[in-house]
Amino acid sequence: MASTNITNKHEDALTVGGVTIQPGRTAAVPDxxxxxxxxxxxxxxxxxLLVDADAKPAAEEPKGKAKD
Structure with missing residues (x-):
């Protein structure tokens, strides 16, 4: 059974997989x-509202084209 570190970005506690995660906190959630x-x-x-705390952020795309 693998666990994933999940961060709660909501202002209230959220329960997932039997684990209650307080606002702004990170907890290991099995499966x-x-x-x-x-x-x-x-x-x-x-x-x-729930994010993988160990995930790498997506690369930002350039906002505009480079001028020639």
């Missing part, structure tokens, strides 16, 4: 890939 599939947890993930 997060499975626990995050049902609603409302899937929506919390889509909204960015």
């Amino acid at each position: 997060f890939d499975i626990a995050s599939q049902p609603e409302p947890i899937a929506t919390w993930v889509k909204l960015g």
Whole structure:
């Protein structure tokens, strides 16, 4: 059983996979890939309320084209 470190970005405590994560805190959630599939947890993930604390941030795309 693998755990994923999940950070709660919501102002209220959220429970996922039997683990309650306080606002702004990070906790290890067992089998997060499975626990995050049902609603409302899937929506919390889509909204960015629950994020993988160990995930690398996506590279930012350039805002404009370079001028020749």
